[in-house]
Amino acid sequence: MNKPRTTQKPIAAAQTMKKIMADHFRGIDAATRDPGRKVAWCTSVGPAELLQGFGFEVYYPENHAAILGATRKATDYIPYANAIGYSPEICSYLTADVGAHLRGFTPLTEAYGIQTIPRPDVLVYNTNQCRDVQDWFLWYARRWNVPCLGVHTHRNVGTVTGDHIDSIAGQLRALAGKLAQIAGHPLDLDRFRESVRLSRRCSELWEKVLKTGAARPAALTFFDGTIHMGPAVVLRGTQVAVDYYEGLLAELEARLKNGVAAVEGERFRIYWEGMPVWGKLRPQSEQLAELCTCAVASTYCNSWIFNQLDPAQPFESMARAYTELFIVRSDEVKEAYIARMCQEYQVDGILYHDAKTCPNNSNSRYGMPQRLTERLGIPHLVIQGDLNDLRCYSEEQARTNIQAFVEQLAENR
Numbered sequence: 001m002n003k004p005r006t007t008q009k010p011i012a013a014a015q016t017m018k019k020i021m022a023d024h025f026r027g028i029d030a031a032t033r034d035p036g037r038k039v040a041w042c043t044s045v046g047p048a049e050l051l052q053g054f055g056f057e058v059y060y061p062e063n064h065a066a067i068l069g070a071t072r073k074a075t076d077y078i079p080y081a082n083a084i085g086y087s088p089e090i091c092s093y094l095t096a097d098v099g100a101h102l103r104g105f106t107p108l109t110e111a112y113g114i115q116t117i118p119r120p121d122v123l124v125y126n127t128n129q130c131r132d133v134q135d136w137f138l139w140y141a142r143r144w145n146v147p148c149l150g151v152h153t154h155r156n157v158g159t160v161t162g163d164h165i166d167s168i169a170g171q172l173r174a175l176a177g178k179l180a181q182i183a184g185h186p187l188d189l190d191r192f193r194e195s196v197r198l199s200r201r202c203s204e205l206w207e208k209v210l211k212t213g214a215a216r217p218a219a220l221t222f223f224d225g226t227i228h229m230g231p232a233v234v235l236r237g238t239q240v241a242v243d244y245y246e247g248l249l250a251e252l253e254a255r256l257k258n259g260v261a262a263v264e265g266e267r268f269r270i271y272w273e274g275m276p277v278w279g280k281l282r283p284q285s286e287q288l289a290e291l292c293t294c295a296v297a298s299t300y301c302n303s304w305i306f307n308q309l310d311p312a313q314p315f316e317s318m319a320r321a322y323t324e325l326f327i328v329r330s331d332e333v334k335e336a337y338i339a340r341m342c343q344e345y346q347v348d349g350i351l352y353h354d355a356k357t358c359p360n361n362s363n364s365r366y367g368m369p370q371r372l373t374e375r376l377g378i379p380h381l382v383i384q385g386d387l388n389d390l391r392c393y394s395e396e397q398a399r400t401n402i403q404a405f406v407e408q409l410a411e412n413r
């Protein structure tokens, strides 16, 4: 008799999330046709709260690019961006999104009946994550002749100092001056503070959601996190996101109370370092579930925790929240963070995803896996792949390597 297939337990709140994400996209689409409303594009860890303080509808192209990846459309459109000079070696969010736009395609049509991505009144980036977002936004700015503004963050930062914060807070204040001209009115300080407050609350709830992965057995997996992080990315600063995470947290706390595992028969626990392979979430999560292995925590999902936000000091606290981010920091700080996470979540090993087109989120290229293995005494595996470009990912090779890695974890017991 065949062994019953071990599965990952579905989360009921997913239905609510689908609805609020649909409302988000339809709301922005409607705003593009309303002369009384303005749309701003924002990078995923950009100054969303400030834009909300001006009343902009905020759209996040990285989220759109991730949908292209998750629906396995990205690889089809990347070559069209390559053909206009955007290398296959650079961010495959950028190339997939620009390529899809050049071909008049968006996955929002099939999902929500939306014909095109929203044309912005302004594009606003923060280089805290990478330079690619700046190039990406500038491409659209030239195409549509709309203003493109940015915050330029220090990179590879060890200790975040007062000078860093002053520099970024100063840039945010200068940005507010330029946004006022585009919005046609000054910043509504009360609205700005409220957005910062709601963003902070969203962060606190999201952190609690992720911490349910620390329980034994874990109540959610990295793969759940990649799906349920949507509102933390695109709806932070709103009551909708706060309500959503209160509901999700209640569901997960009920799991904890009843000892319900996200992965039935959990035996091994791993940390996922790096980006998801968006087009392969399902087969990867199924394989790990079949191996009774739970990816209990990740750097990626934790990157949308901004507990530094403080409505009493909106500019300075935003500067701190968006500079203390993992991706901005030196290897020394990153290693200390991962070591802490591995201990808190009691992991047996670390899986690094080396994403071909995102060196910024790939931390396996300069000896970090070896240093952390030595420091923590747990094994690691590096899988080669990409966030969106599936030509960089060999499913067969990844499956074989993951299987061998879990056998190694079993031998270590």
Ligand code: SF4
Pocket: 062, 091, 092, 093, 094, 129, 130, 131, 132, 133, 357, 358, 359, 360, 361, 387
């Ligand atoms: S951090 Fe990586 S995936 Fe994200 S926009 Fe930059 S290059 Fe692309």
